[in-house]
Amino acid sequence: xxxxxxxxxxxxxxxxxxxxxxxxxxxxxxxxxxxxxxxxxxxxxxxxxxxxxxxxxxxxxxxxxxxxxxxxxxxxxxxxxxxxxxxxxxxxxxxxxxxxxxxxxx
Amino acid sequence: xxxxxxxxxxxxxxxxxxxxxxxxxxxxxxxxxxxxxxxxxxxxxxxxxxxxxxxxxxxxxxxxxxxxxxxxxxxxxxxxxxxxxxxxxxxxxxxxxxxxxxxxxxxxxxxxxxxxxxxxxxxxxxxxxxxxxxxxxxxxxxxxxxxxxxxxxxxxxxxxxxxxxxxxxxxxxxxxxxxxxxxxxxxxxxxxxxxxxxxxxxxxxxxxxxxxxxxxxxxxxxxxxxxxxxxxxxxxxxxxxxxxxxxxxxxxxxxxxxxxxxxxxxxxxxxxxxxxxxxxxxxxxxxxxxxxxxxxxxxxxxxxxxxxxxxxxxxxxxxxxxxxxxxxxxxxxxxxxxxxxxxxxxxxxxxxxxxxxxxxxxxxxxxxxxxxxxxxxxxxxxxxxxxxxxxxxxxxxxxxxxxxxxxxxxxxxxxxxxxxxxxxxxxxxxxxxxxxxxxxxxxxxxxxxxxxxxxxxxxxxxxxxxxxxxxxxxxxxxxxxxxxxxxxxxxxxxxxxxxxxxxxxxxxxxxxxxxxxxxxxxxxxxxxxxxxxxxxxxxxxxxxxxxxxxxxxxxxxxxxxxxxxx
Numbered sequence: 271x272x273x274x275x276x277x278x279x280x281x282x283x284x285x286x287x288x289x290x291x292x293x294x295x296x297x298x299x300x301x302x303x304x305x306x307x308x309x310x311x312x313x314x315x316x317x318x319x320x321x322x323x324x325x326x327x328x329x330x331x332x333x334x335x336x337x338x339x340x341x342x343x344x345x346x347x348x349x350x351x352x353x354x355x356x357x358x359x360x361x362x363x364x365x366x367x368x369x370x371x372x373x374x375x376x
Numbered sequence: 377x378x379x380x381x382x383x384x385x386x387x388x389x390x391x392x393x394x395x396x397x398x399x400x401x402x403x404x405x406x407x408x409x410x411x412x413x414x415x416x417x418x419x420x421x422x423x424x425x426x427x428x429x430x431x432x433x434x435x436x437x438x439x440x441x442x443x444x445x446x447x448x449x450x451x452x453x454x455x456x457x458x459x460x461x462x463x464x465x466x467x468x469x470x471x472x473x474x475x476x477x478x479x480x481x482x483x484x485x486x487x488x489x490x491x492x493x494x495x496x497x498x499x500x501x502x503x504x505x506x507x508x509x510x511x512x513x514x515x516x517x518x519x520x521x522x523x524x525x526x527x528x529x530x531x532x533x534x535x536x537x538x539x540x541x542x543x544x545x546x547x548x549x550x551x552x553x554x555x556x557x558x559x560x561x562x563x564x565x566x567x568x569x570x571x572x573x574x575x576x577x578x579x580x581x582x583x584x585x586x587x588x589x590x591x592x593x594x595x596x597x598x599x600x601x602x603x604x605x606x607x608x609x610x611x612x613x614x615x616x617x618x619x620x621x622x623x624x625x626x627x628x629x630x631x632x633x634x635x636x637x638x639x640x641x642x643x644x645x646x647x648x649x650x651x652x653x654x655x656x657x658x659x660x661x662x663x664x665x666x667x668x669x670x671x672x673x674x675x676x677x678x679x680x681x682x683x684x685x686x687x688x689x690x691x692x693x694x695x696x697x698x699x700x701x702x703x704x705x706x707x708x709x710x711x712x713x714x715x716x717x718x719x720x721x722x723x724x725x726x727x728x729x730x731x732x733x734x735x736x737x738x739x740x741x742x743x744x745x746x747x748x749x750x751x752x753x754x755x756x757x758x759x760x761x762x763x764x765x766x767x768x769x770x771x772x773x774x775x776x777x778x779x780x781x782x783x784x785x786x787x788x789x790x791x792x793x794x795x796x797x798x799x800x801x802x803x804x805x806x807x808x809x810x811x812x813x814x815x816x817x818x819x820x821x822x823x824x825x826x827x828x829x830x831x832x833x834x835x836x837x838x839x840x841x842x843x844x845x846x847x848x849x850x851x852x853x854x855x856x857x858x859x860x861x862x863x864x865x866x867x868x869x870x871x872x873x874x875x876x877x878x879x880x881x882x883x884x885x886x887x888x889x890x891x892x893x894x895x896x897x898x899x900x901x902x903x904x905x906x907x908x909x910x911x912x913x914x915x916x917x918x919x920x921x922x923x924x925x926x927x928x929x930x931x932x933x934x935x936x937x938x939x940x941x942x
Contacts, residue, residue, distance in 0.1 A: 271426070271429040271430060271431055287417065289415070289416040289417065289434070292396055292397075292433070292456055292458045292459055293431055293432070293433040293437075293458070293459050293460075294456075294458025294459055295458070297458065299416070299433060299434060301416055301417065301434055303417065317426075317431045317432075318431065319430070319431045345434070347431050347432065347433060347434065348431060349431055
């Protein structure tokens, strides 16, 4: 297991916090918690069961935050998700946090 | 059962197999009524996984949600089968037990609150071994506490099934709902194959697995109440019906039907076991009377074991067999019980002192008989479980006959005796492993253990635990030095908060007069403490050791209580 932390520039504030996914084989859970007032970055902590993919994580996350600059505290608990699954879950979290019709998952 | 035969229905049905834990809970509750307690943002993770290099989940894999069904208050505990095989850990187990206990408190305060348990789990999470095992014992006790006040409905509708200690919990439920895809059994097929070889159980034979553990079979032999197709609407309808059925009368729970279990086991010949299909006929209501004499055996030879030795030493008299593998010794104010090896046991997987079908039944019968005998007396006799058992019996016949249910009967009997005012004390003098310890020992108010290298308390024996958690035995030993609940050293176990005495002895195999006297005194003191103390297991969270080692359980208890009515 490896814990990685990243920070990305992010100027959009999510209207609500969200929880997505499960720490199941090939999957991950994401918690997006609201940022402190005036924060213009996303703090990301990744805990992953697979060691040694620091660069891949950085690339996947930086591509996501370049398109979706949602600030806040992002926690990713990963159980061997592929980069594709990670991206899908990130997009799902962003949609749930910003989508007009989605409700906050407690 | 309404079978989903029409293809349009199959195409439009909402499969529970594909839902996560939260969606399952929401699908059963009245729309819009779901309120999650101790959710992901409360971050009640397991404290034991990260130190072992395992990624935790923010809610430890259990969703607790309050809501309503047909307007009536219900609490749902939904296990996430994807996280650590749905395994019960300290936090996930504590969440379910505390939710049930809060529901029971509401019932007593005049607000009936039923419970739904969605049990998709492989049982105790081996990475939290002893704390997981204890969590299951506390869960069993909590189900027993709520069950007379409001229905506790179990639901098994995942692809994982309900195995291990949690199958015992399911066996205590008021009502059990299962899908054809669902399974219930004590020992999973892979574990039996690992323990007993492929000839005992071929875990690659899916037809065999479902023929024995599958929902249709379990329903057909009466180990589940309702069989429903894997469809959210059908499951919700079954849940509504089960809740509307209310509580069962005392004596009518499946785990209380010892008469039924006894007659069924008597009809089962372990030397010539029926096929799963034949079992349905054998156990139907009209099966022929059983010729019990057929299997009457010469008196047991009395194999030496620590269990027998200490039973004799503590009671001060020669024990008498309830059956060859279960001994009792009675004093004026206590009944001592032990499970011992029986090399001639007709159930060949229960010859080394394991708790099998007939052992758990004999325990349940003896305890029930004791409760009945003392019903009109003010001072109820203590029941002392002398524990020296290598595990539950891992076997195919055992699963065929539903060992989880007979063990549930033993757990039920112990917990019932406890709530009826019998002080329950366990003395671990040898091994106390897994489901065996759940059946015989873990429902005690007071647990004592000898401080001896031969004493081993755990969720699974070391070789198997290492294999299943993908470690070497050396790695497991090393981790045990820092992660208390997985240690095999009884001195570490004693620090987890539910040890009421670690007793030094000179010779645990052949106790000296001083050993016998010291342990005897400790048992007497434990009986008095149990008599004075609470009749539930709440004291396991109040010891000095628990304050330290079970901080996470205590936190769950407090946070859940705080969020319960807010």
